[in-house]
Amino acid sequence: MNPGLARLQPYPFEKLAGLKQGIYPPQDKSPIDLSIGEPRHTTPAFILDEIRTHLPEAAVYPKTRGSDVLREVMTEWLRRRFKLPAASLHPDRNILPVNGTREALFAFAQCVIDAREPDPVVMLPNPFYQIYEGAAMLAGARPVYVNCGEANGYIPDFESVPAPVWKHCRLLYLCTPGNPTGAIIGRDTLGKLLELADRHDFIIASDECYAEIYPDETLPPPGLLQVAAELGRDDYHRCIVFHSLSKRSNVPGMRSGFVAGDTQIISAFLKYRTYHGCAMPSYIQAASARAWQDEQHVIENRKMYYEKISAVLGILGPALRVYRPAAGFYLWPETSIPDCDFARGLYATHNVTVLPGSFLSRVANGINPGANRVRIALVPSLAECREAAMRIHEYVRNL
Numbered sequence: 001m002n003p004g005l006a007r008l009q010p011y012p013f014e015k016l017a018g019l020k021q022g023i024y025p026p027q028d029k030s031p032i033d034l035s036i037g038e039p040r041h042t043t044p045a046f047i048l049d050e051i052r053t054h055l056p057e058a059a060v061y062p063k064t065r066g067s068d069v070l071r072e073v074m075t076e077w078l079r080r081r082f083k084l085p086a087a088s089l090h091p092d093r094n095i096l097p098v099n100g101t102r103e104a105l106f107a108f109a110q111c112v113i114d115a116r117e118p119d120p121v122v123m124l125p126n127p128f129y130q131i132y133e134g135a136a137m138l139a140g141a142r143p144v145y146v147n148c149g150e151a152n153g154y155i156p157d158f159e160s161v162p163a164p165v166w167k168h169c170r171l172l173y174l175c176t177p178g179n180p181t182g183a184i185i186g187r188d189t190l191g192k193l194l195e196l197a198d199r200h201d202f203i204i205a206s207d208e209c210y211a212e213i214y215p216d217e218t219l220p221p222p223g224l225l226q227v228a229a230e231l232g233r234d235d236y237h238r239c240i241v242f243h244s245l246s247k248r249s250n251v252p253g254m255r256s257g258f259v260a261g262d263t264q265i266i267s268a269f270l271k272y273r274t275y276h277g278c279a280m281p282s283y284i285q286a287a288s289a290r291a292w293q294d295e296q297h298v299i300e301n302r303k304m305y306y307e308k309i310s311a312v313l314g315i316l317g318p319a320l321r322v323y324r325p326a327a328g329f330y331l332w333p334e335t336s337i338p339d340c341d342f343a344r345g346l347y348a349t350h351n352v353t354v355l356p357g358s359f360l361s362r363v364a365n366g367i368n369p370g371a372n373r374v375r376i377a378l379v380p381s382l383a384e385c386r387e388a389a390m391r392i393h394e395y396v397r398n399l
């Protein structure tokens with residue numbers, strides 16, 4: 001067996017199921033689940049129509065590198081969204097479709113980590129999307145957690161990383177906008193990380209799957225490729241970004257995203273994926289191409305999230321220490337009692353499920369940045385989010 005398997009932690013939702021076991025919430029209150037970041041806005045009909053139209057293509061094996069049309073559409077979208085110089089990205093060399101970013105984030109570490117090296121390090125934010133940690137462990141690397149605390153604006157405190165750790169770093173996962181913090185990693189920090197990547201020879205894997213969920217239409221969050229291009233590094237050396245349709249287009253079940261960046265890394269990843277055997281089905285490719293070409297549904301999607309965030313903050317603000325996230329659809333409030341007790345009590349008394357922050361984080365430098373916080377995913381309808389916020393408010397008042 002791969003020894004990394006024994007190091008894997010149960011997934012946060014398994015821990016949550018354990019936490020809720022044996023509790024019978026009040027049946028007069030409808031269950032409201034704010035624990036999972038699974039989008040629940042309606043999938044645009046044109047995407048589903050496209051799947052139906054292309055279903056007969058299930059008769060043929062799809063290509064791992066995807067169709068030319070799909071890669072061209074993704075390239076166009078990246079250029080538009082991040083203002084990248086047209087010539088800097090080539091659909092045949094810089095882009096690959098993936099079956100959702102989850103599998104790609106995982107597979108990527110297996111592809112780029114050389115476990116024969118002494119002590120290869122994979123750095124990740126803390127709290128974090130648990131795939132980064134599992135990917136590092138199964139690739140035979142040592143995960144190093146970089147705390148994202150309030151004092152640092154909820155982005156990883158890279159200043160706290162000692163020089164010997166940087167020296168061993170081979171892969172750095174970023175999550176911007178962050179899950180669960182909603183924090184956006186700014187241009188200056190991304191620029192500094194690019195310098196560090198050159199100095200210490202590591203790859204930056206920037207998970208940007210929340211990049212399309214932001215409050216101000218005029219201020220989309222910057223991405224890693226954008227900052228690289230602005231700094232004149234438009235060969236995207238050492239940079240790979242991960243983008244997804246799941247949150248952008250409300251198709252988490254379609255399993256569709258892409259990776260883009262450094263030509264050499266993309267070429268190696270294509271080779272890896274050819275053997276891995278994870279080509280995206282052709283009808284999903286066709287529907288994905290349509291989705292990446294349309295922005296109207298994404299604008300409407302954003303509006304719905306920000307209506308919910310404002311409504312919920314208006315209700316929770318007086319009761320909980322909670323900030324307005326820079327982007328994404330999560331709230332990350334502090335709790336006055338331990339996060340697991342808070343989540344269990346809220347479920348037991350009000351039938352509302354939230355995720356304890358410590359399920360998303362580890363102790364690093366003596367601190368667990370998820371302790372005494374919970375993640376609230378504003379994925380249900382506005383009415384349900386409001387109702388949940390009122391129940392949380394009442395719960396907190398009676399603590």
Ligand SMILES: Cc1ncc(COP(=O)(O)O)c(C=O)c1O
Nearest residue numbers: 037100101102129179209244246
């Ligand atoms: C930070 C982060 N990255 C990646 C993913 C995976 O998204 P998908 O595989 O649907 O693209 C998620 C899903 O919740 C996430 O929160």
